[in-house]
Amino acid sequence: MAAEEENVSQRLDKWLWAARFFKTRPLAVEAIDGGHVRVNDERVKPSRTVRPGDKLRIKKGFETWVVTVLGVNDYRRPAAEARLLYEESEHEREQREAVIEERRLHGVNIAVKKPDKRERRMIDKFKQGWES
Template sequence: MSKRETAGGAGERVRLDKWLWAARFFKTRTLAQEAIEGGHVKVQGARAKPSHEVKPGERLTITIGEYVWEITVKALSARRGPASEARLLYEEDPASLARRQEAVARKRERREPRVRGDAVDRAKLRALKRGG
C-alpha cells in the first residue's frame, strides 16, 4: 500500500470525492462529485469542491435523499474496501444517528404493504388479458 492509501500518515492527501467513495457514502466517484457540486456535502459547514483535501478531524455534513449524516473524519483512505473497513474512516454524531434512525422508522410507517393477489386472481387476470 502506498502512503496515499493507508490510514494515518502525516503527509497523506485524499480528495473529498475519493474519500466519500472509499467510505461508501456513494457507489461511484462521479456520484460523490455530483453531490459535492450540488451542495449536498459540506465541510466544516461550508460548501467544498470535489478536490478538497480531507483531513482527520474535519466535520462533514452529507445529505443523501432525506437522510443527513453529520460525521467526523477519523482516518483517510483512497482505497474502497469492505464496509467494515469503511466504517472505521469516520465517526457519526450520536444525535445524527438518532435522527437518521427516526427518519427510517417514519419511512417504514408510511410504506404501504405490498398486496399480491393469489393464484386465482392471477389466473382471472391472465384470462381477461387473453380476451376470455
C-alpha cells in the first residue's frame, strides 16, 4: 500500500477504482454523481478526498456495501490486496449476504435476454403446434 505520510488521502473515484468496487474510474464517477456513494452519510463529488477512517456507503446494483477506509493505493492491485484498503463490519457483511441469498432463492437474479435464433425457431415450432 502506498499510504505514506504525504499520501494519506485520495480522490474518491480513484479509491473506489483501486479498491475494485468499480471496473473503471468513469463508472465510479457515474455512481458518485448518481448518489450511489456516500462518505460519512453525505452526498459527495468524485473529487472528494477520502482518508483512513472515513465510512463509505456504496450501492451497486442490489447490493449495499458499508465499509471503513483503512488505506489508500494509487494503483489497482489484485483483489487480495484491494481488500486490505477497506474493512466491512461483520454485521453489514451478513446483512448484505442475506439479501443476496434471499434474491437467489426467489429467482430474482435470473438474467432476462432476448431469445437467440435457435430459441426463436423452437418458440415458433411450439406455437405452430398449438395452432393446428
